[in-house]
Amino acid sequence: MIFILNNDTVVIKDMGTFRMRTTRTVLVGAVIAAASLGSVASASAEGEVNIYSFRQPFLIQPMLDAFSKETGIKTNVVFTDQGLVERLKAEGLNSPADVVLTVDVARLTELAKADVVQPVSSPVLDENIPKNFHDPDDLWFGLTTRARAIYASKDRVPKGTITSYDDLTDPKWKGKVCSRPGDHSYNIGLLGAMIEHVGVDAARTWLEGVKANLGQKPAGADRNQVKAIMEGICDLALANTYYMGAMLADPEQRAWAESAYMVFPDLDGHGTHINISGMAMTKSAPNKENALKLMEFLSSDEAQALYAEVNHEYPVKPGVPRSDLVASWGEFTADTIPLAKIAAHADEALRLVNETGFNEGP
Amino acid sequence: MPPIGVLAQQARRNWRWSPSVWTLGAAGAALIVAIPVVAVVVMALMPGDPTIWPHLAKTVLPTYVINTLFLMTGVGLGTFLIGTGTAWLVTLYRFPGSRLFEWALLVPLSVPAFIIGFTYTELLDYAGPVQGTLRTLFGWSSPQAYWFPEIRSLGGAVAMMTLVLYPYVYLLARSAFLEQSQCTLEVSRTLGCTPWQGFRRVALPLARPSLAVGLALVLMETLNDYGTVKLFGVQTLTNGMYNIWLIMGNRAGGAQVACVLLLFIMGLIILERWARAKKAYQNTGTRMRPVEGKRLTGLRAGFASLACALPVLLGFVVPASVLARNAVLRLSDSWTPAFVGYATNSLGLSLTAALVALSIGLFMAYAVRLGKGETLKWFTRLASLGYAIPGTVLAIGILAPFGAFDNAVDRFMRETFDISTGLLLSGTLFALVFAYVVRFLALSYGTVEAGLGRVRPTVDMAARTLGCGPGKVLLRVHLPIIKGSLLTAILLVFVDCMKELPATLLLRPFNFDTLATHVFQFASSEQIEQAALGALAIVAAGLLPVILLSRSIAQSRDWSRQTGDQSPG
Numbered sequence: 001m002i003f004i005l006n007n008d009t010v011v012i013k014d015m016g017t018f019r020m021r022t023t024r025t026v027l028v029g030a031v032i033a034a035a036s037l038g039s040v041a042s043a044s045a046e047g048e049v050n051i052y053s054f055r056q057p058f059l060i061q062p063m064l065d066a067f068s069k070e071t072g073i074k075t076n077v078v079f080t081d082q083g084l085v086e087r088l089k090a091e092g093l094n095s096p097a098d099v100v101l102t103v104d105v106a107r108l109t110e111l112a113k114a115d116v117v118q119p120v121s122s123p124v125l126d127e128n129i130p131k132n133f134h135d136p137d138d139l140w141f142g143l144t145t146r147a148r149a150i151y152a153s154k155d156r157v158p159k160g161t162i163t164s165y166d167d168l169t170d171p172k173w174k175g176k177v178c179s180r181p182g183d184h185s186y187n188i189g190l191l192g193a194m195i196e197h198v199g200v201d202a203a204r205t206w207l208e209g210v211k212a213n214l215g216q217k218p219a220g221a222d223r224n225q226v227k228a229i230m231e232g233i234c235d236l237a238l239a240n241t242y243y244m245g246a247m248l249a250d251p252e253q254r255a256w257a258e259s260a261y262m263v264f265p266d267l268d269g270h271g272t273h274i275n276i277s278g279m280a281m282t283k284s285a286p287n288k289e290n291a292l293k294l295m296e297f298l299s300s301d302e303a304q305a306l307y308a309e310v311n312h313e314y315p316v317k318p319g320v321p322r323s324d325l326v327a328s329w330g331e332f333t334a335d336t337i338p339l340a341k342i343a344a345h346a347d348e349a350l351r352l353v354n355e356t357g358f359n360e361g362p
Numbered sequence: 363m364p365p366i367g368v369l370a371q372q373a374r375r376n377w378r379w380s381p382s383v384w385t386l387g388a389a390g391a392a393l394i395v396a397i398p399v400v401a402v403v404v405m406a407l408m409p410g411d412p413t414i415w416p417h418l419a420k421t422v423l424p425t426y427v428i429n430t431l432f433l434m435t436g437v438g439l440g441t442f443l444i445g446t447g448t449a450w451l452v453t454l455y456r457f458p459g460s461r462l463f464e465w466a467l468l469v470p471l472s473v474p475a476f477i478i479g480f481t482y483t484e485l486l487d488y489a490g491p492v493q494g495t496l497r498t499l500f501g502w503s504s505p506q507a508y509w510f511p512e513i514r515s516l517g518g519a520v521a522m523m524t525l526v527l528y529p530y531v532y533l534l535a536r537s538a539f540l541e542q543s544q545c546t547l548e549v550s551r552t553l554g555c556t557p558w559q560g561f562r563r564v565a566l567p568l569a570r571p572s573l574a575v576g577l578a579l580v581l582m583e584t585l586n587d588y589g590t591v592k593l594f595g596v597q598t599l600t601n602g603m604y605n606i607w608l609i610m611g612n613r614a615g616g617a618q619v620a621c622v623l624l625l626f627i628m629g630l631i632i633l634e635r636w637a638r639a640k641k642a643y644q645n646t647g648t649r650m651r652p653v654e655g656k657r658l659t660g661l662r663a664g665f666a667s668l669a670c671a672l673p674v675l676l677g678f679v680v681p682a683s684v685l686a687r688n689a690v691l692r693l694s695d696s697w698t699p700a701f702v703g704y705a706t707n708s709l710g711l712s713l714t715a716a717l718v719a720l721s722i723g724l725f726m727a728y729a730v731r732l733g734k735g736e737t738l739k740w741f742t743r744l745a746s747l748g749y750a751i752p753g754t755v756l757a758i759g760i761l762a763p764f765g766a767f768d769n770a771v772d773r774f775m776r777e778t779f780d781i782s783t784g785l786l787l788s789g790t791l792f793a794l795v796f797a798y799v800v801r802f803l804a805l806s807y808g809t810v811e812a813g814l815g816r817v818r819p820t821v822d823m824a825a826r827t828l829g830c831g832p833g834k835v836l837l838r839v840h841l842p843i844i845k846g847s848l849l850t851a852i853l854l855v856f857v858d859c860m861k862e863l864p865a866t867l868l869l870r871p872f873n874f875d876t877l878a879t880h881v882f883q884f885a886s887s888e889q890i891e892q893a894a895l896g897a898l899a900i901v902a903a904g905l906l907p908v909i910l911l912s913r914s915i916a917q918s919r920d921w922s923r924q925t926g927d928q929s930p931g
Contacts, residue, residue: 056886057883058883059887076872076873078870078872081882082604083761084868087761087869090761090765091768091788092765094784094785096872106609185608217515218595219595221887223888224888227487231487232504246889346610347609347611349609350609351421354417354421355420355421357421359422359595
C-alpha cells in the first residue's frame with residue numbers, strides 16, 4: 001500500500017483485514033448466488049419452450065397444460081405487463097425466449113418494429129389462421145379476437161336504442177356514459193380504427209362527445225365501468241366482450257354483469273371494432289422447433305376451443321365453435337380493416353386523448 | 363502536543379489526499395449502483411420524437427405537473443403531521459396503549475399502496491358496505507340522492523399514500539427524538555418554553571436531518587408510484603411517462619419524463635440541504651439522559667390514544683381485515699401448492715437484498731464520514747437516486763447494461779474459446795437482487811447516514827487516538843451505537859422488497875413468482891380477491907420484522923437508561 005503514512009500505519013493494516021473479510025463475504029455470497037442461478041439459466045435445454053407473456057398466466061395456463069400433455073414439451077413462462085420488448089432487445093440474440101404471447105395488435109406490431117421477432121412460414125398456421133390475422137410478413141399471428149362492445153343497463157336502456165359507437169355522443173346520455181381512461185390500449189385501439197375509417201377530425205369530435213357525456217372521471221378498468229351501471233351511476237359503458245363471461249364466473253362480480261346487456265356497435269358502417277390476442281416467435285428462439293409446435297398447437301381446434309371456453313374470446317380459426325355463453329351474445333359484423341392499420345394510428349390516438357383532456361372527465 | 367482537533371484535521375487531510383480503500387470502495391460501489399440511473403439519463407438523451415414535448419406542454423403537461431405537485435405536497439404534509447406527531451406522543455408521553463403504538467404505528471408500512479387502494483375502493487365505492495349502510499340508514503336510493511367523497515380521485519390517492527408512507531417519517535422522527543437528551547428539553551422549559559414551544563423550537567430542529575431523510579423517502583416513493591394513480595385515474599407525470607413510452611413507443615421521451623421526475627427530487631433535496639446550511643446536530647452534553655415518558659391522564663390521554671390509533675386502524679387494520687375476509691371467502695382460489703414457493707421466494711430475495719443493501723449503505727456512509735470529500739458525497743447521492751425512478755424504467759436501465767455485458771462476454775468467449783456463455787446476468791436472481799439494491803439503497807444509506815450523523819465526531823477522534831483504525835472504530839464503536847439505525851435500515855429495505863413489483867415483474871427468471879407478482883396477475887385483471895391470501899401474506903410478512911425492530915429499539919433505550927451512558931442510541 002503506497003499511501004501508508006506514519007500516523008496511520010496500524011490503521012491501514014487493520015482496515016485491510018476488515019476489507020478483506022468483507023470482500024470474502026461478498027465473494028462467497030456471489031458464488032452462492034451464481035450457483036443458485038445456474039438452474040434458472042439452463043432453462044433452454046431440450047424438451048422445453050420459453051414464453052414471454054403479456055397475458056396473465058392463469059389465462060394461458062390451460063392451453064399450455066394441454067400442449068405439454070400432448071407433446072411432452074415443458075413450458076416456461078415469464079409474465080409481465082410492460083417492458084418485454086425492452087427485455088428482448090437487451091438480451092439480443094442470446095435471449096432464452098422462444099415465443100411471445102400478448103394482447104393488442106399494437107404490441108404485436110411493436111415487436112415487429114423492434115426487430116425482435118422472426119417470420120414463421122408454416123402451412124398449418126396458414127391454414128388455421130385467416131390471412132387478415134397475420135402480419136403481412138408473417139412476423140406475428142392472431143389467436144383470438146375480442147370486440148369492443150357497449151354494455152347497456154337492462155333497466156334503463158331499452159333494447160335496440162344503441163346501435164353504434166356514435167350513440168355514445170348523443171346528448172340524451174349526458175352524465176350516463178362510463179369508460180376507462182382514454183389512454184388505455186383498448187380505447188387507443190378503438191380510436192385508431194376510428195381515425196382510419198372517418199379521419200382524425202371526426203374521431204376527435206366523437207371523443208369530445210363521449211367526454212361531454214361521461215358520468216364520472218375515467219378510472220379503473222373495464223369491469224369497473226360495468227359495475228357503475230349496476231350502481232346506477234351510468235347507463236352505458238365501453239368494455240370488451242370477454243369481461244361479460246369473466247364477471248359472470250365471479251361470485252362477487254356476477255351482479256355487475258347481470259345488470260347489463262351487450263351491444264355490438266357499428267363503426268361508420270364497417271362493423272364492430274375488434275382487437276386480437278396473438279403470438280410471435282422471437283428472433284433468438286433457441287428452441288425453434290418446439291416454438292413452432294407450440295404456435296401450431298395454439299392455432300389448433302383443441303386450443304382454440306379452450307380459448308373460447310376458458311377466456312370467453314372468439315377463436316380466429318374458422319369453424320371452431322364458440323362457448324355456449326359467447327354464442328348467446330349473438331352474431332355481429334366485425335370490422336375487417338387490416339389490424340396493422342389500427343396500430344399505426346396509436347400515436348395520433350393518444351394525442352387526441354391528451355388534446356381533448358378526456359381523462360379529466362366530464 | 364497539538365490539540366486533538368488539529369491531529370484529526372491532519373489525519374483527515376491525509377485521507378483526502380490519498381484516496382483510501384474506503385473512498386475507492388465506496389466510489390466504486392456507488393458507480394456500479396448508479397449504472398441504471400446513468401442508463402436512464404443516456405436513454406433520455408437519445409433522439410426521440412421532437413414533437414412530443416410541445417404536444418404535452420399544450421395539452422396534458424400542466425395537469426400532470428399540478429397533480430404531481432399536489433400529490434407530493436399532500437402526501438408530504440400528511441406524512442409529516444402523522445409521522446412526527448405520533449412519534450412525539452409515543453416518545454414523550456405515556457397514555458393507554460402507548461407501548462403498543464410504539465411498534466403498531468410502523469405496521470402500515472407493510473401494506474403495498476396498490477393493495478390499500480383496492481381495499482378502500484371496495485369499501486367506499488357505491489356498492490361497498492359503507493355507502494350501503496348509509497343508504498339503508500337514511501333511505502337514499504340512488505347515487506344522485508346524496509354526496510359522498512369519491513375515493514378514486516387525487517384526494518383519495520393522497521390519503522392512501524399518506525396512510526402507508528407515514529411510517530418512514532415516524533420511524534426516523536422517533537429514533538431522533540429518542541436520541542435527544544431530556545436535558546435539552548428541560549433547559550428549554552427553564553428558559554420559558556411551553557411544551558409545544560419546546561417541541562417546535564428545540565426538538566423539531568434537532569430532529570430535522572432525520573425528518574428530511576424520512577420526507578425525502580416518502581416523496582420519492584410517491585413519485586414513482588404507478589399502481590395507485592392508475593387505479594384511481596389520477597393523471598401524474600409518472601402516468602404520462604408510461605403513455606409516451608408504451609403507446610407512442612418512444613423510449614427517449616419516456617426516459618426524459620423520468621429525468622424530470624429525478625430533477626424534482628434532486629431539487630427538493632438540494633433545497634433542504636441549502637436551508638439547513640450544513641448544520642448538523644449532535645448531543646454534546648457530557649451526560650445523556652434519555653427522554654422519559656410523562657404520564658397523560660383524562661381527556662388528553664384519550665386524545666393521544668385516538669391520534670395514534672387512527673393511522674394504525676386506517677392504514678393497517680382496515681385493509682388487512684378486508685384482505686382477511688376475502689382470503690377466507692376465497693381460500694380455495696387463493697391457496698395453491700405453489701403458494702409456499704412464492705412466499706419462500708419473496709422472503710429469501712428480500713432478506714438477501716436487505717443485507718446487501720445494508721452492507722453497501724453502511725460502507726458508503728462510513729466512507730463519506732471518513733473522507734468528508736464532496737466528490738464522494740455526490741457519488742453516493744447519485745447512487746441513491748434509484749429510489750426516485752419508476753420501477754419499470756429502472757428495470758430497463760438494468761436490462762440494457764446487463765444485456766450489453768452478457769452479449770459482449772458471450773461474443774468474446776465465442777471468438778476466443780468457441781464457447782457460448784449465453785446470458786450470465788440477465789434474467790437471473792442476481793439481476794433481481796441488484797435491482798432491489800439499486801432501488802432501495804437510498805433507504806439503507808439514508809438511515810445509516812442519519813444514524814452516523816448523530817454520533818459526535820469527537821467519538822471517532824477519541825477512538826482513533828486510542829489506536830483504533832477506521833475499520834475498528836466502525837466495528838467496535840459505531841456499530842453498537844447505531845444498532846437501532848442498522849436494524850431500521852434492514853427492516854425498511856426488507857419490507858420494501860416484499861412489496862416491490864415492477865422491477866420484479868420485468869427482470870425475473872422463468873417460472874419464478876413472488877407474492878407480489880402472484881397478487882399482481884390477479885389485480886391486473888380486476889380479480890385481486892382471488893389473490894387475497896397472497897396480499898395478506900405480504901402484509902403479514904412485514905409484521906415480524908417490525909415487532910423485532912421495535913423491541914430492539916426499546917431495549918437499546920433501556921440499556922442506555924440503566925448505564926446512564928452518554929452514547930446517543
